[in-house]
Amino acid sequence: MKKQGCEIEAVGIDYKIYRQKRQNPFKIFNKDHQEVVDQELQQQQNPSSKFQQPCPGAGIRYVLKEVNCKAKPWEILAIVGPSGAGKSSLLENLAGKLTPQSGSIFINQTPVDKALFRKISGYVTQNDTLFPLPTVEETLTFSAKLRLRLPQAQLSVRVKSLIQELGLEHVAMARVGDDRFRGISGGERRRVSIGVDVVHDPKVLILDEPTSGLDSTSALQIIDMLRVMAETRGRTIILSIHQPGFRIVKLFSSMLLLANGSVLHQGTVEQLGADLRDMGLQLPLHVNIVEFAIESIEAIQKQRKGPVRVQELGFSDSAPSSGLGTGKFTLEQLFQQSKVVDEETVNVGIDFPRDFANSRLK
Numbered sequence: 001m002k003k004q005g006c007e008i009e010a011v012g013i014d015y016k017i018y019r020q021k022r023q024n025p026f027k028i029f030n031k032d033h034q035e036v037v038d039q040e041l042q043q044q045q046n047p048s049s050k051f052q053q054p055c056p057g058a059g060i061r062y063v064l065k066e067v068n069c070k071a072k073p074w075e076i077l078a079i080v081g082p083s084g085a086g087k088s089s090l091l092e093n094l095a096g097k098l099t100p101q102s103g104s105i106f107i108n109q110t111p112v113d114k115a116l117f118r119k120i121s122g123y124v125t126q127n128d129t130l131f132p133l134p135t136v137e138e139t140l141t142f143s144a145k146l147r148l149r150l151p152q153a154q155l156s157v158r159v160k161s162l163i164q165e166l167g168l169e170h171v172a173m174a175r176v177g178d179d180r181f182r183g184i185s186g187g188e189r190r191r192v193s194i195g196v197d198v199v200h201d202p203k204v205l206i207l208d209e210p211t212s213g214l215d216s217t218s219a220l221q222i223i224d225m226l227r228v229m230a231e232t233r234g235r236t237i238i239l240s241i242h243q244p245g246f247r248i249v250k251l252f253s254s255m256l257l258l259a260n261g262s263v264l265h266q267g268t269v270e271q272l273g274a275d276l277r278d279m280g281l282q283l284p285l286h287v288n289i290v291e292f293a294i295e296s297i298e299a300i301q302k303q304r305k306g307p308v309r310v311q312e313l314g315f316s317d318s319a320p321s322s323g324l325g326t327g328k329f330t331l332e333q334l335f336q337q338s339k340v341v342d343e344e345t346v347n348v349g350i351d352f353p354r355d356f357a358n359s360r361l362k
């Protein structure tokens with residue numbers, strides 16, 4: 001019988017940031033500078049006056065909007081989407097490093113206890129933060145000493161088995177290195193970073209862009225290693241990835257497609273392809289469906305000159321409203337928009353990217 005793992009479920013996660021008033025960096029050269037200083041002083045002395053004069057650039061921005069997702073044990077959930085979609089923010093919310101303003105996170109159907117969750121989870125950041133001079137074995141032993149209260153003999157058994165699990169036996173005695181001091185390869189260094197955070201054998205492993213900066217073969221090896229970790233130890237693995245290659249996509253159990261903080265799809269890659277086809281989109285043969293979806297979103301955003309308009313993707317500079325402003329923005333609506341963009345382009349002659357996968361301009 002399979003041992004019980006951790007099912008993580010996020011329901012209705014909203015994460016907002018508060019933008020501050022943008023200051024003019026050259027205001028000291030402005031002849032009205034004194035006037036501005038006087039106004040600020042007046043506002044400080046009488047804070048209620050702030051509400052009468054709202055700052056033009058200030059407001060709320062929804063980084064995540066009504067996000068629902070589920071990650072199961074023994075599986076890898078990949079969070080994909082264009083740059084700025086909110087992938088890292090979602091991982092940080094799931095890991096308890098950020099607190100959502102609304103929504104809930106459940107572990108095995110029970111509201112999350114952050115302190116307990118920290119003990120049973122590992123969080124691997126995007127950038128490796130390893131010391132360059134210790135060897136791989138020394139680095140993992142150091143982490144094991146910090147996280148596990150075990151006698152020396154058991155510690156070294158744990159480190160040896162971890163080195164084997166990470167496929168690092170051949171470099172166990174090599175120095176880690178960094179940009180200035182040549183050590184192990186980038187892919188091996190990433191494995192060490194993962195090892196540092198799985199030394200305590202967490203049930204849940206959250207990784208922010210574990211393949212960034214790696215060549216496609218090293219990236220594939222890392223994801224394959226994570227798949228083995230999920231399948232052999234019943235771990236729940238949640239990772240973000242910017243543009244996964246075709247072979248990598250096949251290793252994911254399910255995928256969450258994010259765009260501008262809203263979920264466009266959660267399910268298998270095959271389901272994403274089927275959904276796109278159901279919408280009447282003709283997918284080119286042998287296309288990487290995830291790349292196709294991400295490139296399409298990026299093309300729409302580019303065409304719309306920066307992030308898709310706030311009303312369209314459910315972002316709001318104020319409190320959420322109904323309709324499109326509620327964050328319910330489906331892939332269908334998104335691709336509907338792509339068709340509108342095409343037609344506008346033909347009519348007005350704006351330079352629309354011809355390499356956009358669904359472009360009729362080809």
Ligand SMILES: Nc1ncnc2c1ncn2[C@@H]1O[C@H](COP(=O)(O)OP(=O)(O)OP(=O)(O)O)[C@@H](O)[C@H]1O
Nearest residue numbers: 017063081082083084085086087088089090240242
């Ligand atoms: N604390 C913050 N201050 C200002 N902006 C923020 C903050 N946190 C998130 N954002 C903005 O929210 C959006 C989502 O950020 P996030 O880092 O989660 O995106 P991402 O999908 O991980 O991007 P990338 O793939 O480029 O790492 C971005 O536009 C980012 O600038």
